[in-house]
Amino acid sequence: MAPLSYYFILSAVLFTIGTIGVLIRKNPLIMFMSIELMLNAANLSFASFARARNLLSGQVIAFFVIAVAAAEVVVGLAIIVSIFRSRQSVDVDDVSMLKG
Amino acid sequence: MGLVWLCLLFPLAGFAINALLGRSLPRRAHGIIATVAMLAAFAVAWIVLADLLSLPHEEQHRNLILYNWVPADGFNATFGAWLDPLSVLLLLIVTGVGFVIHLFAIGYMAEEEEGQRRFFAYLNLFVVAMLVLILANNFMLLLVGWGGVGFASFALISHYFFREEAADAAVKAFVINTLGDVGMMLGIFLIWVTYGAVDYETVFRNAGNAQTGTITAITLLLLVGALAKSGQVPLHTWLPDAMAGPTPVSALIHAATMVTAGVYLLVRAWPLYELAPATLTTIAWLGAFTALFGALIGLVQTNIKRVLAFSTMSQLGYMFLAAGVGAYSAAIFHLLTHAFFKALLFLAAGVVIHAIGGEEDLRRMGGLRDKVRIAWVAYGIGGLAIAGIPPFSGFFSKDEIIYSAFTSTRGNVVLGLIALLTGGITAFYVFRSFFLTFYRTPRYGIGHGGTEAEHGHGDGLHQPGLEMRIPLIVLSVLAIVGGWVLIPDAVHLFEDYLEPVFAYPAAFNAPVHAAGGATYWMIAIGAALLGAVGIGAAYYLYVLRPALAADLAGRFAGIHRTLFNRFYVDQLYDTIFVRPTRAFGRAFSGVFERGLNGLVNGAGYLVREASVTMREVQTGYVRNYALLILGGTVLLIAYVLFTAV
Secondary structure (H helix, E strand, C coil): CCCHHHHHHHHHHHHHHHHHHHHHCCCHHHHHHHHHHHHHHHHHHHHHHHHHHCCCHHHHHHHHHHHHHHHHHHHHHHHHHHHHHHHCCCCHHHCCCCCC | CCCHHHHHHHHHHHHHHHHHHHHHCCHHHHHHHHHHHHHHHHHHHHHHHHHHHCCCHHHCCEEEEEEEEEEECCEEEEEEEEECHHHHHHHHHHHHHHHHHHHHHHHHCCCCCCCHHHHHHHHHHHHHHHHHHHHECEHHHHHHHHHHHHHHHHHHHHHHCCCHHHHHHHHHHHHHHHHHHHHHHHHHHHHHHHHCCCEHHHHHHCHHHCCHHHHHHHHHHHHHHHHHHCCCCCCCCHHHHHHHCCHHHHHHHHHHCHHHHHHHHHHHCHHHHHCCHHHHHHHHHHHHHHHHHHHHHHCCCCEHHHHHHHHHHHHHHHHHHHHHCCCHHHHHHHHHHHHHHHHHHHHHHHHHHHHCCCCCEHHHCCCCCCCCHHHHHHHHHHHHHHHCCCCCHHHHHHHHHHHHHHHCCCCCHHHHHHHHHHHHHHHHHHHHHHHHHHCCCCCCCCCCCCHHHHHCCCCCCCCCCHHHHHHHHHHHHHHHHHHHHCECCCECHHHHHHHHHHCCCCCCCCCCCCCCHHHHHHHHHHHHHHHHHHHHHHHHHHHHCHHHHHHHHHHCHHHHHHHHCHHHHHHHHHHHHHHHHHHHHHHHHHHHHHHHHHHHHHHHHHHHHHHHHHHHHCCCCHHHHHHHHHHHHHHHHHHHHHHHC
16 A cells, blocks of 8 residues: 555645646636535545554545435535526636625 | 591592593683582691590590502501691691692683693692601601692692793792702601601600600701791792792692791791700791791782792791790791781682783782772772781781790790881781772773683673682682681680690690780781881872882882892802802703713714724625635634644
């Protein structure tokens, strides 16, 4: 098995890619995918720790995260669909009505 | 005996009906409701009197307790009535004179469109408060009535509140009376500290168990309240101004009843005053001074109601003088006759004022003798009574006081001479107003066009209706015969009646002055002659030689001006108290305005500015929020990492 640090480096890279994706992309679907990437980076860390320490809880938490991510996608996609219906566009910069 | 509560209940019901349901009643109904309530209370008062007189002499003091009013640890005050000949006499005066004045007011206020309901409601409320004051069985309840009449007086003086003069007069009356109330409250506190109780029974029975100095302090503090309520120097300035109220109010509150509350208090608390000779001396001198002071000012006033107001002040001075020399029954006797003749004078003046359309200036009256004959007769009878001409009531009551001032162990020749001299001046100034009003040529102009057809009189004067005539007739009769209940050497009805008041507590008795003998009659005849001289002088100056009066006023212009300006006491108070207080208030209002407002506004400004800055963060772009969340998370993690070590 590869050293533990490799997994963490991979996890950090994945997380950074996801973060940058959320921040710079305007397409909400891509942003969603980036968020999933960040979540899975976290899952990878959980799983690695669980494996290294021989604990079950980290793996269980990874499953929880996957479940929450699925629920989040459902809600998020529904929002995106309704935004698209009301303004015929899914550009997130068009949706800035909350500006103070 | 228990029926006495009905006396309170009837006017209270009248007040409640007029105040709560009055809006849906017709205009004429207000006065009738109030008057009927008074009549009922008056009738019950007679039953209470009969009950009281059926008791043996030494038992004529009853403490009727309705309920425990303020039960507290170590302190107790009940809501109850103290019934003895004194309180029942006052009960009869207030309900009786109150009733006729209410009746008079129906006619007097009839033309008023608005405010009748308010007027009669407050008039009833005043009677309730006055009866609480009179019937109270302890000092605390007395204070409730005391404050209540002060409020009713305030409300009724400012009946025409849209006139600045009336509103100012009401405030003045209230402020000065509150000053008196504070003095009285301190007195009551001291009573409680000293005797451990505030009810009359305990306090009077243990009156002698305190140091003379303490009793003197108590009596002086109570005196402050009495001085303010009864318009005595130096707290008199509100009384003349109070004439801005409607005339029935002046008659009832500022002549016959409320202002006599001070005298009532002194006589009610006689066991305390008897033990404080220094206070009694103060009262006697203040009373004598006020009597003379008021009479002198009354000489030159040009407003008929103000003349009567100063005469009220002066007559109350007589009562204080009587109480001060220990002649308590004489004070109450004069209170009784004064209630009759002064109410009569005011109502007669009211008829005149009503007749010529609201004019109160003596210089614009004249020649009304044949125009309003009933007012002429009534004012004449009232004038003769106050001037002390036999056999009118004032003769007996005033001479009783003058005699006491001369002969009582507490009196002396100076007090007696002041009282005697004031009697002459009183006769002069009252008849001055009488002659100026009813004699010589008319100097008034009638402004009311519609009245002629209304009343069917060619001269355009408002003639008084039956409801105004009956009170004048009743009070005229009383002003004549009211003094016959006490004729020295002949009738002792009044003294015998009041005797139980001064026989309780039995530990010591008030000195009884059985007036009579050659000295009394010499003084009485002298006083009557002096009164006659006063009337004659007024007749000479204001009917026969009016030019001479003006000439005299011109020759003694300095004195005239001083008297006319009421010895500048108002101006003095204005300079010493009113203006500095106002300036102080203004200065402080500036400080508070800037200080407190600055604080409050500053808080608002801060929040607004902060939010203007902070809202810039809310761009509405999702990525900005995401970036902020990221930044926050990084900072949080950094914090945890760097502090956890």
